[in-house]
Amino acid sequence: MSRVPVQLDDYNGSDLPTGEIARFQVLYGKTSTRKHKIWEGDGILILYSDCCLLKSDDEKDIICRSAGVRRIDDLEDGRIVVLGSWSVEVQERLETKPTAVVKPVKAEHENLNRKRPAIELPESPRAKPLIPVIQKFKSPIAILPAKKGFKNPLLGMSGEPEQKLPAFCLNEQDVLQNQQSPICVDQRFVKFLRPHQKDGIRFIFDKLKGECGGGAILADDMGLGKSIQTMAATWALMRGAKNNINNIASKCLIIVPSSLVNNWKAEFNKWWRNMRFPAVVLKKPSDIDAYLSTQKSLPYLIISYDMASRYIQKLKAVRFDILVCDEGHKLKNKDSKLRKGIASLEIPRRLILTGTPMQNDFEELFSLLDFIRPTNFGTCAKFLKLCSESPDKLNEMIDECMLRRTAEVNQSHLPEKHEYIFFCKASEIQQKVHEEICDYMTGDALSLIFYARQLSNHPKLMYDNLLEKHEKGNKKHSSLLNHFSGKMMPTGGVKESGKLSVLLEMLKCFRLLNECAVIVSNFIETLDMIEQLCSYLQFKVYRLDGKVAVQDRQKLVKQFNDVHDAHNVFLLSTKAGGVGLNLIGASRLVLFDSDWNPANDQQAMARIWRDGQIRPCHIYRLVTTGTIEEKMLQRQIKKTGLGCVIDAIEVGDSVSTFSDEELHDIFSFSPDTECNTHDLCECKCDGTGMFESEIVDSDEEEEGNEEEDDDETSFDDEQLEEDEDTFVADSQVVRNEKEKSKKSEEIEEKDEETRASLAELSRWRHFSPRHPDTWRHLLINSGISTQNDNEMSFAFYLTSQF
Numbered sequence: 040m041s042r043v044p045v046q047l048d049d050y051n052g053s054d055l056p057t058g059e060i061a062r063f064q065v066l067y068g069k070t071s072t073r074k075h076k077i078w079e080g081d082g083i084l085i086l087y088s089d090c091c092l093l094k095s096d097d098e099k100d101i102i103c104r105s106a107g108v109r110r111i112d113d114l115e116d117g118r119i120v121v122l123g124s125w126s127v128e129v130q131e132r133l134e135t136k137p138t139a140v141v142k143p144v145k146a147e148h149e150n151l152n153r154k155r156p157a158i159e160l161p162e163s164p165r166a167k168p169l170i171p172v173i174q175k176f177k178s179p180i181a182i183l184p185a186k187k188g189f190k191n192p193l194l195g196m197s198g199e200p201e202q203k204l205p206a207f208c209l210n211e212q213d214v215l216q217n218q219q220s221p222i223c224v225d226q227r228f229v230k231f232l233r234p235h236q237k238d239g240i241r242f243i244f245d246k247l248k249g250e251c252g253g254g255a256i257l258a259d260d261m262g263l264g265k266s267i268q269t270m271a272a273t274w275a276l277m278r279g280a281k282n283n284i285n286n287i288a289s290k291c292l293i294i295v296p297s298s299l300v301n302n303w304k305a306e307f308n309k310w311w312r313n314m315r316f317p318a319v320v321l322k323k324p325s326d327i328d329a330y331l332s333t334q335k336s337l338p339y340l341i342i343s344y345d346m347a348s349r350y351i352q353k354l355k356a357v358r359f360d361i362l363v364c365d366e367g368h369k370l371k372n373k374d375s376k377l378r379k380g381i382a383s384l385e386i387p388r389r390l391i392l393t394g395t396p397m398q399n400d401f402e403e404l405f406s407l408l409d410f411i412r413p414t415n416f417g418t419c420a421k422f423l424k425l426c427s428e429s430p431d432k433l434n435e436m437i438d439e440c441m442l443r444r445t446a447e448v449n450q451s452h453l454p455e456k457h458e459y460i461f462f463c464k465a466s467e468i469q470q471k472v473h474e475e476i477c478d479y480m481t482g483d484a485l486s487l488i489f490y491a492r493q494l495s496n497h498p499k500l501m502y503d504n505l506l507e508k509h510e511k512g513n514k515k516h517s518s519l520l521n522h523f524s525g526k527m528m529p530t531g532g533v534k535e536s537g538k539l540s541v542l543l544e545m546l547k548c549f550r551l552l553n554e555c556a557v558i559v560s561n562f563i564e565t566l567d568m569i570e571q572l573c574s575y576l577q578f579k580v581y582r583l584d585g586k587v588a589v590q591d592r593q594k595l596v597k598q599f600n601d602v603h604d605a606h607n608v609f610l611l612s613t614k615a616g617g618v619g620l621n622l623i624g625a626s627r628l629v630l631f632d633s634d635w636n637p638a639n640d641q642q643a644m645a646r647i648w649r650d651g652q653i654r655p656c657h658i659y660r661l662v663t664t665g666t667i668e669e670k671m672l673q674r675q676i677k678k679t680g681l682g683c684v685i686d687a688i689e690v691g692d693s694v695s696t697f698s699d700e701e702l703h704d705i706f707s708f709s710p711d712t713e714c715n716t717h718d719l720c721e722c723k724c725d726g727t728g729m730f731e732s733e734i735v736d737s738d739e740e741e742e743g744n745e746e747e748d749d750d751e752t753s754f755d756d757e758q759l760e761e762d763e764d765t766f767v768a769d770s771q772v773v774r775n776e777k778e779k780s781k782k783s784e785e786i787e788e789k790d791e792e793t794r795a796s797l798a799e800l801s802r803w804r805h806f807s808p809r810h811p812d813t814w815r816h817l818l819i820n821s822g823i824s825t826q827n828d829n830e831m832s833f834a835f836y837l838t839s840q841f
């Protein structure tokens with residue numbers, strides 16, 4: 040923004056005021072009647088005994104001179120003062136500067152010149168004025184009352200009471216101190232920063248401060264405040280002198296998914312409050328040219344990945360010093376055009392922000408590491424070799440440039456989180472058709488998987504889809520339509536889907552509890568179906584899926600968050616709405632179906648349990664018992680332990696690479712189980728809700744039995760050996776026996792593997808309706824205290840409380 044010209048109309052150079060009494064950091068702008076003022080810049084308001092001056096931030100320009108202020112205590116933070124044709128808003132009081140000729144001031148003002156923190160501005164507007172009335176001026180200064188709630192726009196944001204600024208403080212800086220050299224971080228952040236955020240800022244700063252550049256990945260869990268850490272660290276880097284580093288950076292390019300452009304804008308607004316906005320947000324191609332012609336103006340440029348990759352050549356014309364890529368896992372494919380394009384920007388300091396640094400394999404991780412430090416990691420082949428041969432070395436290298444903290448570090452600042460996995464009984468149609476699909480199994484596994492998932496949500500979804508394909512001439516799976524006839528013809532009723540029946544009860548209960556809910560699904564048709572259900576229940580539906588224009592998304596989210604009304608429900612598509620959204624207006628979230636990629640589910644589930652949330656959060660994952668959905672859940676647990684942890688990744692795990700055996704497993708249907716996942720982990724709790732450590736006695740009993748079993752086995756082995764000696768002649772029999780025993784060993788090994796890979800579930804409590812007392816207790820705790828709970832067969836429960 041261009042600097043406002045000096046206005047000296049009524050100012051006589053020979054008449055420079057002296058005897059500075061107080062000075063304030065302010066925002067200034069032309070006086071107007073607009074409700075939401077647009078400030079033009081930062082300034083300094085200096086009070087003298089007989090007048091006041093409004094100067095530019097660097098004090099080089101005098102913007103206006105006006106009458107003095109009647110009472111200095113009127114100039115509290117947030118106050119708006121009208122100085123003729125200019126208005127200012129007081130930000131904070133600064134230390135006064137001695138002037139060459141200091142007029143004597145009356146004894147009662149003397150304390151104004153003392154060093155901080157001598158003065159606490161009186162709280163009460165009726166307190167005795169510190170400054171006598173200053174007269175003699177033609178245009179009296181009008182002091183407007185502070186806008187309601189304006190003084191402290193950040194109050195409540197951190198969930199902490201506002202910390203009062205010291206009466207005198209340096210406007211710009213505060214210091215983050217640890218054993219190493221301190222880092223000066225702008226005060227607008229410092230007072231709000233959580234301990235993990237201070238560490239994060241130190242990490243980014245240290246990794247990027249090198250003269251020749253540097254790279255880092257901030258891989259914190261969702262909601263830990265990656266944006267505030269980025270803003271604070273990059274701002275500190277750009278204020279080099281104050282941090283004892285050479286002027287290494289003055290321009291920072293922030294590339295974000297288009298759905299998050301407005302989020303970033305809102306974050307800058309939030310932390311810069313009404314100060315001069317430090318970023319340019321490019322939303323359309325013509326903005327790029329406008330930016331290029333005024334590129335000296337502001338330090339930050341925010342642009343979507345889409346625009347960045349389209350206009351990469353233009354961006355190359357700007358000399359950026361820092362590159363930030365939000366949701367940087369978008370760059371995981373090293374050969375993608377997007378990654379290649381952005382990597383070709385010659386920006387020496389690179390920061391990737393992502394909650395999910397590795398979603399599938401080490402090649403993806405390499406792509407990110409190689410992006411931030413192009414010369415450090417050698418070739419991909421070398422890196423993959425390192426991964427398999429020297430995991431310790433690999434960890435060392437990763438630790439050096441990547442920082443990852445889980446949501447637990449912020450737990451003390453957030454309300455409780457309760458997570459549930461509810462296993463919902465398949466309806467009769469769901470059961471029948473699922474069995475048929477398992478028998479049907481053709482080479483086209485992908486579309487069958489799709490149908491099986493739809494069936495788990497509601498049989499009508501599958502039927503409609505098949506029918507539509509059939510009518511359009513695609514008759515590949517038309518024979519499946521035969522299974523839908525007579526009693527098995529879905530009508531779309533709620534009872535035809537176990538999960539939908541459970542959801543119906545949930546929604547009713549949430550409304551009674553006066554809490555808003557978010558419902559998430561992977562499928563548009565499923566969201567349509569849920570939308571119908573919600574409308575039937577007379578909910579007002581907010582819906583964010585791929586069809587909602589990017590520029591409208593933030594507005595939608597804001598509307599939902601601002602109006603807390605339990606008659607509102609937010610429907611979210613996992614893919615379109617997963618990242619970056621803040622849906623803290625809701626405290627209940629239902630994940631109606633799971634994604635193959637646990638990272639997507641985690642992203643979606645993190646929307647409500649995040650900074651700013653004030654209510655305890657309940658997150659429910661619905662799974663249709665015994666179906667493909669349980670298999671998907673099991674794969675997720677094996678892959679990441681239900682959290683996106685980097686060290687438990689399986690290489691090459693994607694839908695398209697399933698082996699025949701895996702496919703067979705995925706399509707196997709367990710109609711008689713109350714929870715196939717619980718069966719597999721062989722937990723001894725029996726669904727009572729007790730941890731294994733709490734059922735020691737029965738455990739020991741079991742162990743006793745196991746010993747007996749072991750004895751039997753060893754007897755069998757001995758017997759076998761004996762047989763072998765005795766009947767050498769019948770070698771074929773012996774060989775068969777050996778093979779059999781080898782096979783059973785292999786199966787045991789495999790079972791052991793499965794058990795181990797599901798170990799994560801031992802952190803959760805397991806409940807079965809076979810134990811009515813604990814079951815009712817669980818349901819009441821989860822907020823679903825309905826009589827009609829026989830749609831569920833099992834539940835897992837995890838809380839952040841203990």
Ligand SMILES: Nc1ncnc2c1ncn2[C@@H]1O[C@H](COP(=O)(O)OP(=O)(O)OP(=O)(O)O)[C@@H](O)[C@H]1O
Nearest residue numbers: 196197231232233261262263264265266267619650
């Ligand atoms: N210390 C803090 N005090 C108050 N609010 C905070 C603080 N840290 C972060 N927030 C707020 O919490 C919200 C979540 O932060 P942010 O979006 O940066 O998280 P994130 O780690 O990027 O999550 P995601 O990966 O989901 O986008 C933001 O609105 C942010 O302003």
